[in-house]
Amino acid sequence: MALEQLSEVVQRCQALSENAYTTEDYDVFTVTGRTCIEEGNSLQLLSIVLDEKNQEIVRCMGWNLLPPLIQVLLKKEDKDLPHCLAILNHLIEVCRPKELLIGLLEQLEHDDPDTIAESIHLLLSPLQKVLLGLGIRKASSLGMALSSVLDQLCKLPVPGTKEQEEDDVFSLCRCCSEISAFIKPFVEEVVQNHSRGKSSEGGQMMGDLEKALPHKEDELRTELLKFCMQVLSRVLLGVQLRDQDTLPESPLRDFASSILLSLRSIGESLPGLVHRPLLRHRQIPGFLEEEVRYPKESLACAAHLLLCTICRLICFPPPVYSLRANLEHVHLLLSRTEESRIQKGLELYEKSLVRVEDCGLTVDLLEIKSFISVPQALVNVMTICPHQHLRSKGLKVFQMSIDKFNTEAKYKFFLLMLKISNHSGVEGYIIKNIKNQIDLALKVGGSNPWFEGLHLLPLLRSVLRLPDGPETDLLQYMDRIMESLNLLRYLVIRDKVTENQTGIWTEMYKIEDTFLKPLRVGINMSRAHYERELLITKEDKKSKAKESSISVSVGEEQLPNMTSDTHIQALHSALHTFDMIESVLVRIEELIEVKENA
Structure with a gap:
């Protein structure tokens, strides 16, 4: 029935011009044509579509047959598969490109990863042919197509292991390779347009670093630039690429290379992308704002790749x-919460630091905001990141960054970090580094003015103090307090009263008043509080027939309820900590007395 109706409307329209086709003609052709495909009459439909007398009708109406055709082709199991493929190929050749573009892009929209991958595989080649048929006005259509393709690509899961990438279990690798092939002719067209423009202007060949783009903005180039930048931030930034030693053949690594090479081909300087933060506020020809042209996440991804x-x-x-x-x-990467971003930030920081000589960074660099903000972001990674391997990596890179400063810069950096880190463990780590620098300065031939004598005293005053005086929470600040005591013990042992290289003996009366005595008071107060709490808990346990559950909070955070035994154990642990701090304190007091009496 549908085939007969289709034949009737086609025969009737053969004698009409395009302008004479009615809305009913379009509707009947669309409904009956789709029904023929769904009922398995694609062979008969193919003969109608190929008939020379029907080409004007097909050119105007044929694109409406795309949805059922593509559904059959996606299933890959219909006996009419070759006929449907032949119909699709003929429609691509005959129908109007703009209508085909809309129809093809509609068929790209899926949510199931398997269907997404198959749709990209099936439709990219037809899309490319359609776009190439649009001539010089294809730029906006290419931009729309690239945006749709990228939206679908971003829905595909990313392979998390080497084996998943090798087997391409999510088809992301295949899709990326096909997208590289898809944009290639458009990149080549931009290159050719650029070459013709330079020839007509009699200009010289551009190098790879910081060369100007053509004075007149190339819209095709702009769409390709936007697409490549979006791929960097939306796809490649979330992918963990493996080196050649780990994975000799990597489609994802090849895809990343092709995106970067495409950027270079259309006139972007790759070093210029990496160093964009230092090149800002320069006049860039074209109609795109800088943040749109060069998104920060895209630049960060490019820097990591390169x-x-x-x-x-x-x-x-x-x-x-x-x-x-x-x-x-x-800083941008370390400020994110995703594991892949933090990983890339640490790798990029490490790679950048490796090339700098130890003690090669001067103190004036600390006037630049990023030389402080990055260590602060690194502190957050070391202290609150949920992934242990990233915390460990962060500590390694943090120490590497310290090693790259010269002695004056180290001195200022330590002062700043003690003020802004707000974390006892980090402050303790900084104090340990201070001790190491003092030790180097006190060795024969190791003299430097920043970690001995008058310069050292302000740093020691920042270290040898209690943040809140006697009221300081000794458990919260234990790492800082123990490292401060260890530094003081080292200074008392290492520096003779008669030599006083570090100035510690001149400052000792202040240290006793602002650090040692308040610490002694704090230990006594804390111990008395916890001993009383321990006694109350033990009495409560005895007075109840069954084990009670106790609510405990740290700061404003409510911890899970703990049993009486667990609470008692925690209180004993706290008392042991106070004993440990006191034992070091007593030893320092003894050493000071012996040294001063001698």
């Missing part, structure tokens, strides 16, 4: 210059 993964694509500028530019990328 310095950590695909290093062969650029020549490295001076290490300190490169570090300054990368710090902004690092």
Whole structure:
């Protein structure tokens, strides 16, 4: 029935011009044509579509047959598969490109990963043909197509292991490879347009670093630039690319390389992308705002790829210059919560630091905001990141960053971090580094003015103090307090009263008043409080027939209820901590008395 109706409307329209087709003609052709495909009459439909007398009708109405055709092709099991494929190919050749574009993009929209991958595989080649058929006005249509394809690509799961990438279990690798092939002719067209423009202007060949773009904005180039930048931030930033030693053949790594090479081909300087933070506020021709043209996450991803993964694509500028530019990328990545972003931030920071000589960073660099904000972000990674391997990596990179400062810069950096870190463990780690620097200064031939004598005293005053005096929570600040005591013990043993290289003996009366005596009072107060709490808990336990449950809070955070035995154990642990602090304190007091009497 549908086939007969289709034949009737086609025969009737053969004698009409395009302008004479009615809305009813369109509706009948669409409904009956789709029904023919759904009922398995695709062979008969193919003969109608290929008939020379029907080409004008097919050109105007044929794109309406796309939905059922593509559904059959996606299933891959229909006996009419070859006929439907032939119909689709003919429609791509005959129908109007703009209508085909809309129809094809509608068929890209899926939510199931398997269907998404198959749709991309099936439709990219037809889309490419349609877009190439649009001529010089294809830019906006290409942008719309690339946006739709990218939206679908972002729905595919990312392979988390080497084996998943090798087996391409989510089809992301295949889709990425096909997208690289999809954009290739458009990139080549931009290159050709650019070459023709330069020839007509009689300009010189552009190099790879910081060369100007064509004066007239190329809209096709702009769409490709936006797409490549979106791929960097939305796809590649979340993918953990493996090096060649780990995975010799990696489609995802190849895809990343192709995106970067496409950017270079359309006139972007890859070193310029990496060092964009230092090149801001320069006049850029074109109609895009800088934040749209160069999104920060995209630049961070490009920097990580070029310095950590695909290093062969650029020549490295001076290490300190490169570090300054990368710090902004690092800060952005470390400030995120996703594991992949933090991992990339740590890798990029480490790679940037490795190229800098130890003690090669001067104190004036600490005037630059990023040289402080990045360590602060690193502190957050070390202290609150839920992933142990990232916390450990963060500590390693933190120490590496300290090693790159010269002695004056280290001194100022330690002072700043003691003020802003707000974490006892980090402050303790800084104090341990201070002790190491003092030790180096006191060795024969190791003299430096920043970690001995008058310069050292302000740093010691920042270290040898209790944040809240006698009221300081000794458990919360235990790491800082123990490292401060260890530093003081070292100074008392290492520095003779008669030599006083560090100035510690001149300052000792202040240290006793502002640190040792308040600490002694704090220990006594804390011990008395916890001993009373321990006695109450034990009495409560005895007075109840069954084990009670006790609510405990730390700061404003309510902890899970603990049993009486667990509470008693925690109180004993706290008392043991006070004993440990006191034992070191007593030893220091004894050493001071012996030294001063001698």
